[in-house]
Amino acid sequence: MLRDAWLVAGKDLRMEVRTRVGLGQVVPFAVLVLVLFGFALDPDRGILEAATPGLFWVTVLFAAVLGVQRAYAVESAEGVRDALRLSSLSAPGVFLGKTLAIAVQLVAVEVALGVGVVILYGADPGGWVLLVGSALPATAGIAAAGSLYGVLAVGLRVRETLLPLLLLPVLAPVLLAATRAFEAALDGSPADGWPWAGLLALFAVVYVGCGIGLYGTVLEES
Amino acid sequence: MTSVIHLRDVVALLGGFPALTGVDLDVSAGELVALVGANGAGKTTVLRLCAGLVPVASGTAQVLGEDLGRNARAVRSRVGLLGPSGGLYDELTASDNLRFFARASRVDLTDVERAAERFGITGRIGATPVGRLSTGQRRRVALASLVARRAELWLLDEPHAGLDAEGRDLLDSVVRSAVAAGATVVIASHDLDRTEGLGCRHVTLAGGSVTHGGDHAA
Amino acid sequence: MSIGNEQTAGTAPTVPGQSAPTGHRSTSSPLTRVLGIIVVLCIPLVVWLSFVATPPDRVQGESVRLLYVHVPSVTVAYVACFVTFVSSIMWLWKRSEWWDLVGSSAAEIGSVFTALTLVSGMIWGQITWGTAWEWDPRLTSTLFLFLLLVGYQALRAASPDRSARSRRSAVVGLLLVPNIIIVNRSVEWWRSLHQDATLFRTDLDFRIEGLMLFTWMFTTAVGMVLLVWLMFHRFRVGWLANRVEEQQLSEAVAARRAEATS
Numbered sequence: 109m110l111r112d113a114w115l116v117a118g119k120d121l122r123m124e125v126r127t128r129v130g131l132g133q134v135v136p137f138a139v140l141v142l143v144l145f146g147f148a149l150d151p152d153r154g155i156l157e158a159a160t161p162g163l164f165w166v167t168v169l170f171a172a173v174l175g176v177q178r179a180y181a182v183e184s185a186e187g188v189r190d191a192l193r194l195s196s197l198s199a200p201g202v203f204l205g206k207t208l209a210i211a212v213q214l215v216a217v218e219v220a221l222g223v224g225v226v227i228l229y230g231a232d233p234g235g236w237v238l239l240v241g242s243a244l245p246a247t248a249g250i251a252a253a254g255s256l257y258g259v260l261a262v263g264l265r266v267r268e269t270l271l272p273l274l275l276l277p278v279l280a281p282v283l284l285a286a287t288r289a290f291e292a293a294l295d296g297s298p299a300d301g302w303p304w305a306g307l308l309a310l311f312a313v314v315y316v317g318c319g320i321g322l323y324g325t326v327l328e329e330s
Numbered sequence: 331m332t333s334v335i336h337l338r339d340v341v342a343l344l345g346g347f348p349a350l351t352g353v354d355l356d357v358s359a360g361e362l363v364a365l366v367g368a369n370g371a372g373k374t375t376v377l378r379l380c381a382g383l384v385p386v387a388s389g390t391a392q393v394l395g396e397d398l399g400r401n402a403r404a405v406r407s408r409v410g411l412l413g414p415s416g417g418l419y420d421e422l423t424a425s426d427n428l429r430f431f432a433r434a435s436r437v438d439l440t441d442v443e444r445a446a447e448r449f450g451i452t453g454r455i456g457a458t459p460v461g462r463l464s465t466g467q468r469r470r471v472a473l474a475s476l477v478a479r480r481a482e483l484w485l486l487d488e489p490h491a492g493l494d495a496e497g498r499d500l501l502d503s504v505v506r507s508a509v510a511a512g513a514t515v516v517i518a519s520h521d522l523d524r525t526e527g528l529g530c531r532h533v534t535l536a537g538g539s540v541t542h543g544g545d546h547a548a
Numbered sequence: 549m550s551i552g553n554e555q556t557a558g559t560a561p562t563v564p565g566q567s568a569p570t571g572h573r574s575t576s577s578p579l580t581r582v583l584g585i586i587v588v589l590c591i592p593l594v595v596w597l598s599f600v601a602t603p604p605d606r607v608q609g610e611s612v613r614l615l616y617v618h619v620p621s622v623t624v625a626y627v628a629c630f631v632t633f634v635s636s637i638m639w640l641w642k643r644s645e646w647w648d649l650v651g652s653s654a655a656e657i658g659s660v661f662t663a664l665t666l667v668s669g670m671i672w673g674q675i676t677w678g679t680a681w682e683w684d685p686r687l688t689s690t691l692f693l694f695l696l697l698v699g700y701q702a703l704r705a706a707s708p709d710r711s712a713r714s715r716r717s718a719v720v721g722l723l724l725v726p727n728i729i730i731v732n733r734s735v736e737w738w739r740s741l742h743q744d745a746t747l748f749r750t751d752l753d754f755r756i757e758g759l760m761l762f763t764w765m766f767t768t769a770v771g772m773v774l775l776v777w778l779m780f781h782r783f784r785v786g787w788l789a790n791r792v793e794e795q796q797l798s799e800a801v802a803a804r805r806a807e808a809t810s
Contacts, residue, residue: 112434115430115433115434119419119422119426119430122422122426123419123421123422126421126422126423126459127421182419182421185415185419185420186413186415186417187413187414187415187416187417187418188417188418188419190378190381190383190411190413190417191411191413191417191418191431192434193382193383193406194381194383194406194407194409194410194411194435195407195431195434195435196407196434196435196436197434256719260703260716260719260720261703263712264703264706264707264708265706266702266706267706270699270702270703270706273695273698273699273702274699274702274703274720277692277695277696277699277727277731278696278723278727280692280731281730281731281733281734281735284734284735284738285734288738303737307733307734307737311730314726314730318722318723318726322719322722325640325715325718325719326715326716326719328403341801343709343797345708345709346708346709346793346797347800348797348800348801348804351801351802351804351805351808352801352805371808385711387797536808536809537804537805537806537807537808537809538801538804538805538808539805539808541808541809
């Protein structure tokens, strides 16, 4: 299973290195959203500063929807689905591989956004231990849920519109918890943030578990 | 002779369309069979069904001794399918594609390298993303991947299309050596000269069922 | 699934629970008629109980009457959601058409009750709190339940063939309950850090007396009968739709085959 996961993740990341869709399009999109928030919420009135954690994670969710869509678009090419089903890859392995590749790309988005909020919104990255400690489980949870809901929309004509409808309500608790954890970190009161990081870890565990258990059901269909 | 494909009154649906409307087909081990018929007759669906990729809506379907209705998964790893588009990632290079599918199918990497060499996928072609290769070159990549798989049952969908004369001869020799090695080969083709040259038994399909030559007695 | 040619066109298929094919294609049976009559007879009683027989609340006044709709509908909505959850698990285990239809019927009717809960809750909130929306954990969870049920139905509507539809919606149906629990817990935790005044807890802690309690329980019971009644009909509509689909397919198979041999 882990061998298959590495294989699939390596393949996806190799594709990303070749095409640079994530780095060249999704990351700039995410930074653009930050700039747009700056226009919408007047930077001089302190709203932007107060809302920084929330805006950061809302942007991550939007980027995640795009990343998941991209991750499954490459698999839906004519004949590729057949070739994959004829291979001996295990479904949990494919799930973990897709999740890992999405997570790696999300980390790149988060790093770019982190630099963005420091420069554009004047955020002070104080409690970075909590920032990293909550961002990692949040990313794992988003990637796992995205990978599971992404495969549910594969092959449907309306997949671009259906995926956000299915995925964003599910990710709402991640937004809530990650935002609270970031608020605590930026306020300099990390003790308030760690329970939220724990909730994020729980979410990630639930979705990695559900993905391992349920992914095959969707894949085996003809 | 052991039966490799045994289909009785098989109906298959593709997105609500009755692609197969009652197919009867028998293929024995080591046979070379050509499926012929007009576009839309159901040739591709027969091949994909035999690969365990299309669900059997009704009828009996046994491939390589497994019941497709119950155990399609067991069949999938033992067949090789060459589809019209090759089933390759456009974004990856030819050699990356070969390596990925070899690892994913538990195929020995040295086998893949040997096959790649045989089909001329080396050097610059090997390092080119598949999306930028010509149709014939893509087909060669897909063929190399198929040969390395050492499948018991080969299902080839229009394999000659898009290949140059040299490529077609190469393909024929590959098919002959596969049969000599004990594999069973089913080819869907419009190129009757080629399939006759290979000595195939011809099976005619129309309207999603076999109209001529379905069982070997015929 | 049998798509074979044994099914002849023209005969009305039998609906599960009905003894014989009904001449007029209907989804009713003696049982659903009884359930329907119970609902129809009980609704005037519910109206009388909640508007006439019960007194206005000391604190909330007349607006308490909205809760006679709100609380039963939320109960029915969550029961329906739970039925979908259980049916999804059962489908993944048994892979039967029956569980697929039970799950999807419950989800569809559940989303109507969820919408009713939200609307009645917001009207009540407007009167009592002065705002239609409070980030109360229960109300927020119900909104998310509604969104998740909308997604479930959108996924079903978007899936062209039956096997993909059952399979994918069973996965989404199974995830309904964990999702709602996570949303509820996180919102509750979040709100508890800011304010502690939520519904039914502090300042609105009114006494539930005999007749009020009875009205609540009675309305909830009627809501449950209504759910079961609607589910029977929805199940049978879905079941007949599947039969029509099969019949059309077998006709298409025959037509395509005839075309080939002519």
